[in-house]
Amino acid sequence: MSRDRFVPRPATEQLGEPFADAETAWFWYVQCRLAQLDGARVGARAGLVARPCEPLDVLAVVDRLYRRRRLLPEHLHVLADYGRRLLPPDPDSRRERRAAHLWGEALGELTPALRAKGIVA
16 A cells, blocks of 8 residues: 655755735735635645745734734734735825824834745845
């Protein structure tokens, strides 16, 4: 009886192209999550551009920052709301000024954490 064996990937294999910034990584995560909810199978190296992480790796960073109280529920609400729109809040709009401030704070916390993981260049 033969069994499938785990064969690790070679270390020389390209790990994927990191995101330009945390905002792009967040929008990618939201798109992947919405696709998963629609039934798609999403992986780090399954798209046109290989990425250095799985979508849940971005969520894990957000979760860690939330548990350490670096991100507040208000930050998560703005990230989720504008992430679904795939558009950052407009700081010039009077109605979106507060959201733009929270968005900037959240991305300010996300950027160094994602960069440390190699997700953001």
